[in-house]
Amino acid sequence: MASEKTIEAACVALELQRGRKSVLQGIHCAFKPFELTAVVGPNGAGKSSLLQCLSGVLSPDAGHVELNGLDAGQLPASQRARLGAFLPQSETPTWSLSAADMVALGLLPWGRLPDREQRVQQALLLVDAQEFAQRPVTQLSGGELRRVQLARLLVGRAPLLIADEPTAALDIRHQLQLMQNFRSLADSGKTVVLALHDLSLAARFCDRILLMLDGELLAQGTPQQVLTPTLIGEAYGVSCEFRWRDGIADFVPLDLLRKSSG
Numbered sequence: 315m316a317s318e319k320t321i322e323a324a325c326v327a328l329e330l331q332r333g334r335k336s337v338l339q340g341i342h343c344a345f346k347p348f349e350l351t352a353v354v355g356p357n358g359a360g361k362s363s364l365l366q367c368l369s370g371v372l373s374p375d376a377g378h379v380e381l382n383g384l385d386a387g388q389l390p391a392s393q394r395a396r397l398g399a400f401l402p403q404s405e406t407p408t409w410s411l412s413a414a415d416m417v418a419l420g421l422l423p424w425g426r427l428p429d430r431e432q433r434v435q436q437a438l439l440l441v442d443a444q445e446f447a448q449r450p451v452t453q454l455s456g457g458e459l460r461r462v463q464l465a466r467l468l469v470g471r472a473p474l475l476i477a478d479e480p481t482a483a484l485d486i487r488h489q490l491q492l493m494q495n496f497r498s499l500a501d502s503g504k505t506v507v508l509a510l511h512d513l514s515l516a517a518r519f520c521d522r523i524l525l526m527l528d529g530e531l532l533a534q535g536t537p538q539q540v541l542t543p544t545l546i547g548e549a550y551g552v553s554c555e556f557r558w559r560d561g562i563a564d565f566v567p568l569d570l571l572r573k574s575s576g
């Protein structure tokens with residue numbers, strides 16, 4: 315199990331309570347090798363909570379996560395870390411370690427690999443952050459730091475990659491580069507799950523979309539099946555149009571359908 319090259323992850327009847335609020339209800343979904351999945355939905359819909367359960371950061375109150383058919387909650391933490399890597403939505407560094415050292419933290423689950431330095435350099439290159447390698451992470455801009463944190467996610471060997479809003483702080487060039495990287499990683503057999511707010515990027519790069527609303531899965535399927543004006547209207551309360559041109563989706567929000575509650 316520890317040396318799995320590909321992984322199928324599944325959420326089975328997940329329920330999660332945070333404070334007094336039920337934030338995940340009856341979640342059933344599966345994530346497969348070679349697939350890039352976007353989890354989308356309005357603020358507070360439960361995307362981060364779902365990703366935190368999938369990665370093992372949170373334990374669900376009911377239901378479970380399966381990794382290649384085994385209950386992930388029963389696996390030792392070290393083994394689970396080798397199977398799935400997770401980038402949380404936000405994280406403020408408190409030590410002034412170098413960017414290269416921060417990236418190397420992503421290799422901890424594998425011990426001291428002989429090609430450690432090479433892997434760190436390759437991961438920094440993937441996110442265009444080689445020039446920051448020796449800079450203290452406390453002195454980077456928000457987007458620069460995010461790219462270093464993304465390199466830490468990408469540096470390891472885990473077959474499951476989970477990232478919460480990975481494009482949020484990035485400029486458009488680095489957003490595009492990152493989504494191309496995630497696409498290539500999925501094409502090479504990784505199982506990739508991203509929470510995204512950018513529906514154009516989700517439609518263009520992802521195989522599957524999970525649309526969440528109020529802790530439930532409102533819809534799941536291909537971008538064409540899920541990103542429809544009806545479903546987007548129901549989830550976000552906006553009217554919209556998707557324009558497709560040469561496989562590139564352009565999501566255009568048109569107007570508010572109801573007063574936003576968020």
Ligand SMILES: Nc1ncnc2c1ncn2[C@@H]1O[C@H](COP(=O)(O)OP(=O)(O)OP(=O)(O)O)[C@@H](O)[C@H]1O
Nearest residue numbers: 332333335337355356357358359360361362363364
């Ligand atoms: N630590 C917490 N304690 C209590 N409630 C929480 C906590 N974290 C999140 N929540 C609540 O859980 C619900 C789901 O939050 P979650 O962060 O999963 O949503 P999200 O879809 O990722 O939102 P966003 O798009 O704003 O990041 C929200 O109602 C939120 O207020």
